[in-house]
Amino acid sequence: MNTQTERCELQARRERLVLDHFADETRQDFDAVLGTFPHPHYELIPSGEVHDGTDDVRLYYAETRRAFPDQRHEIIQLRHADDSVIVEFWLLGTHRGPLKGIPPTGNAFRCRMNAFFIFEGDTLVCERVYFDTLTMLRQLLVGVPPEMVGALVSGLLGQPAATPKVEAAVA
DSSP states (O other): OOSHHHHHHHHHHHHHHHHHHHHHHHHTOHHHHHTTOSSOEEEETTTTEEEESHHHHHHHHHHHHHHOTTOEEEEEEEEEETTEEEEEEEEEEEOOSOBTTBOOOOOEEEEEEEEEEEEETTEEEEEEEEEOHHHHHHHHTTTOOHHHHHHHHHHHTTOOOOOOOOOOOOO
């Protein structure tokens, strides 16, 4: 950047794009959200999931909104770094549909998160999201019978549920 003015103008353009991105996600206008990236790319750090490309990200949107049709955000704070806009926010929703094979619990969640919107100049190249899985799990699993918790947790963590070993009967 040559001047402080140019830097401030770049930050303002990036911030506008991020705010539009958040608003479009809440409205579930996924064509508009996808339009904020030339190549959509999401990284969900707690689960290790990476959604890369328009088709993969569109599938991610469909799956998460099927599970949480009322998913929305409440922005807490927005910060700027040299190559990114960092957003601290609450993510909220109600588990009304299947999530990675987990039946809906009907429970609501409110989870504090951070998203790093990584830019190359004016171009958004990645949204990288950090959150505490346990915070979400505690809220989603309230009232679930104890014998189901293991399978539900495994599914939410993106791992197959452990199958108990069956010992061979001794004759």
